[in-house]
Amino acid sequence: MTQPERYIPYGRQTISEEDIQAVVETLRSDWLTQGPAVERFERVVSDYCGAQYGVAVNSATSALHIACLAAGLGAGDTLWTSPNTFVASANCALYCGAKVDFVDIDPRTYNMSIDALREKLVKAEQAGCLPKVVIPVHFAGQSCEMEQIGELAGKYGFTVIEDASHAIGGEYQGVKVGSCRYSQMTAFSFHPVKIVTTGEGGMVATNSKNLMEKLLRLRSHGITRDPALMDRASHGGWYYQQIELGFNYRMTDIQAALGVSQMARVDEFVASRNRIAQRYNKELAGLPLILPWQAPDAASALHLYPVCIDPNRTHLTRKSIFEALRDAGIGVNVHYIPVHTQPYYRNLGFIEGMFPESERYYAAALSLPIFHGLDEASQDYVINQLKVAFT
Ligand SMILES: *Cc1c(COP(=O)(O)O)cnc(C)c1O
Numbered sequence: 412m413t414q415p416e417r418y419i420p421y422g423r424q425t426i427s428e429e430d431i432q433a434v435v436e437t438l439r440s441d442w443l444t445q446g447p448a449v450e451r452f453e454r455v456v457s458d459y460c461g462a463q464y465g466v467a468v469n470s471a472t473s474a475l476h477i478a479c480l481a482a483g484l485g486a487g488d489t490l491w492t493s494p495n496t497f498v499a500s501a502n503c504a505l506y507c508g509a510k511v512d513f514v515d516i517d518p519r520t521y522n523m524s525i526d527a528l529r530e531k532l533v534k535a536e537q538a539g540c541l542p543k544v545v546i547p548v549h550f551a552g553q554s555c556e557m558e559q560i561g562e563l564a565g566k567y568g569f570t571v572i573e574d575a576s577h578a579i580g581g582e583y584q585g586v587k588v589g590s591c592r593y594s595q596m597t598a599f600s601f602h603p604v605k606i607v608t609t610g611e612g613g614m615v616a617t618n619s620k621n622l623m624e625k626l627l628r629l630r631s632h633g634i635t636r637d638p639a640l641m642d643r644a645s646h647g648g649w650y651y652q653q654i655e656l657g658f659n660y661r662m663t664d665i666q667a668a669l670g671v672s673q674m675a676r677v678d679e680f681v682a683s684r685n686r687i688a689q690r691y692n693k694e695l696a697g698l699p700l701i702l703p704w705q706a707p708d709a710a711s712a713l714h715l716y717p718v719c720i721d722p723n724r725t726h727l728t729r730k731s732i733f734e735a736l737r738d739a740g741i742g743v744n745v746h747y748i749p750v751h752t753q754p755y756y757r758n759l760g761f762i763e764g765m766f767p768e769s770e771r772y773y774a775a776a777l778s779l780p781i782f783h784g785l786d787e788a789s790q791d792y793v794i795n796q797l798k799v800a801f802t
Pocket of ligand 1: 469470471472473496497499500548574576577599600601602611612613
């Protein structure tokens with residue numbers, strides 16, 4: 412099989428003529444920074460997910476940061492997340508001066524394990540160090556078991572912030588991820604490698620008016636123009652007050668216009684990811700690979716298609732398969748190096764061996780190309796090169 416001329420990445424954006432027109436129109440308008448397109452994008456995403464409110468920001472990293480602050484996370488508090496995630500899901504706690512700890516993953520879904528979470532909560536209650544915030548990460552686009560997490564949140568009194576950076580368009584119990592049915596807030600990423608893009612961008616979805624108002628302030632310096640929140644009478648029409656410490660995490664209207672245009676095709680994006688995954692499921696079944704497991708009550712948005720090299724069925728290493736595919740022009744990748752094994756986290760006291768399921772998964776994992784614009788011929792090439800690598 413001949414090698415395609417272009418390098419095949421593991422993920423990439425699809426930009427249509429409509430997307431380009433939407434951005435050009437914004438450039439000709441009065442608003443470049445946060446304006447009417449940002450409000451439209453917030454409405455489109457929150458309506459799509461079935462949440463009451465959306466607060467758009469310049470990245471999911473910013474979304475997670477201000478969601479933690481809005482949840483009241485601060486010095487002396489602890490946040491728990493999954494080690495099998497991008498570092499941003501844990502860093503947000505450190506930005507707030509809080510501590511981080513991890514809950515190991517379920518070996519089938521690679522999401523936070525409910526059994527591990529329950530056990531850790533029992534011990535933390537005895538030791539008097541329950542978490543204030545838990546961030547379940549919907550790895551690869553498949554929802555965590557949110558009903559169980561919601562129950563535990565009620566029992567132990569923590570706030571749940573879903574990291575749905577991989578999962579817009581995914582469903583859990585027949586409802587779109589981001590509805591916040593079992594959580595207080597959900598964070599999305601619109602980085603180009605994710606499902607829907609704004610270049611860079613993020614959003615927090617919530618059903619709480621109070622949290623929404625806090626998030627709006629935190630994304631723009633902690634400033635309010637609401638007289639009811641001021642400690643003295645307004646000086647006039649120009650007057651505002653900074654009532655807490657916020658940031659400049661605003662999204663531009665240029666980005667939001669792209670986002671609104673992209674959201675018109677979110678279902679199409681997820682559908683083609685599903686078609687690609689189904690072809691992989693069928694064509695790779697004979698190889699010594701553990702293919703992604705689909706939980707019966709979730710529909711994955713399939714941001715990633717992660718396979719594991721099965722050590723019981725081959726002596727070939729993940730590294731050798733990775734290198735063979737990279738040499739063939741295929742941009743396979745590995746998601747994720749467990750966060751607790753990063754030097755920054757080791758310096759905080761974490762050591763290898765603490766979260767064995769996520770370490771075992773990492774040792775074998777490989778993410779194959781999956782994105783809306785991946786055509787059948789390119790996918791056939793990937794499948795063929797994988798078969799060649801195993802012979
Ligand atoms: C991409 C990603 C983030 C960060 O998203 P940005 O928009 O790049 O800040 C956070 N969490 C997870 C799980 C991600 O995949």
